[in-house]
Amino acid sequence: MSNDAYELARSAADVLKRRLTADSFDVALVMGSGWVPAADALGAPADEIPVTELPGFAEPGVPGHAGAIRVVEVGTKRALVFLGRTHLYEGRGVQPVVHGVRTALAAGVKTVVLTNAAGGTRPEWQKVGDPVLISDHLNLTGHNPITGPTFVDLTEAYSPALRSLVKDIDPSLAEGVYAALPGPSYETPAEIRMLRTLGADLVGMSTVLETIAAREGGADVLGISLVTNIAAGLTGEPLDHLEVLAAGRAAAERMGALLGKALRA
Numbered sequence: 093m094s095n096d097a098y099e100l101a102r103s104a105a106d107v108l109k110r111r112l113t114a115d116s117f118d119v120a121l122v123m124g125s126g127w128v129p130a131a132d133a134l135g136a137p138a139d140e141i142p143v144t145e146l147p148g149f150a151e152p153g154v155p156g157h158a159g160a161i162r163v164v165e166v167g168t169k170r171a172l173v174f175l176g177r178t179h180l181y182e183g184r185g186v187q188p189v190v191h192g193v194r195t196a197l198a199a200g201v202k203t204v205v206l207t208n209a210a211g212g213t214r215p216e217w218q219k220v221g222d223p224v225l226i227s228d229h230l231n232l233t234g235h236n237p238i239t240g241p242t243f244v245d246l247t248e249a250y251s252p253a254l255r256s257l258v259k260d261i262d263p264s265l266a267e268g269v270y271a272a273l274p275g276p277s278y279e280t281p282a283e284i285r286m287l288r289t290l291g292a293d294l295v296g297m298s299t300v301l302e303t304i305a306a307r308e309g310g311a312d313v314l315g316i317s318l319v320t321n322i323a324a325g326l327t328g329e330p331l332d333h334l335e336v337l338a339a340g341r342a343a344a345e346r347m348g349a350l351l352g353k354a355l356r357a
């Protein structure tokens with residue numbers, strides 16, 4: 093099964109390189125919920141392909157997610173920009189969740205930028221709309237994309253070099269630990285209190301499995317969360333997914349500018 097997953101990624105990369113005008117890429121960016129405006133801020137795409145034309149991809153199960161891969165030249169770098177991703181909660185299993193990252197690595201990418209929208213567990217220093225660099229993660233999904241005795245070292249899962257490069261660009265950026273849960277429900281207040289005790293500064297439903305797959309393939313990872321809500325029980329307000337997405341869209345323009353500067357550095 094797991095070999096099929098790697099073969100499927102190689103065949104998707106072959107189709108990608110045949111169908112796109114370019115056949116070598118430096119970096120992959122995975123744009124999370126509400127991040128598509130940030131992708132637009134990176135510049136006009138040189139090329140674009142719907143993911144459903146590639147082996148192993150399905151139209152993302154979340155309505156409003158454009159399932160496409162863009163080629164954007166940012167400075168001297170050629171980026172594969174994945175608009176939308178597959179989440180574990182869509183019930184397709186673990187392999188489709190990391191298929192995009194594995195396809196990018198099979199296409200030669202050595203750096204993966206994973207963006208997401210997340211809940212913030214630290215209202216003491218976070219507010220909605222804040223970007224937070226991911227310094228480390230807690231994989232509480234109960235899953236792992238790797239099958240078999242491949243013991244990947246995750247000591248520096250989130251590249252210290254890439255994080256300091258981005259912090260040089262924007263010293264105001266905070267860092268935090270991202271906890272991934274299976275979802276799709278948000279946490280209870282008791283679970284958020286538990287996650288704070290465990291050291292989580294951000295809670296989400298994506299990213300960590302893609303990070304593991306990227307590290308398994310030897311790529312450097314930069315992760316950025318956009319705090320789009322303060323997590324359950326910390327503000328006395330219920331969580332509204334539409335408000336959450338609106339906050340993400342509002343801040344994503346700024347994130348597009350930051351990503352552009354980071355890629356041009």
Ligand SMILES: Nc1nc2[nH]c(I)nc2c(=O)[nH]1
Nearest residue numbers: 209210211295296297320323
């Ligand atoms: N698990 C979890 N995922 C999220 N994604 C977003 I946006 N907000 C949250 C949240 O509060 N909890």
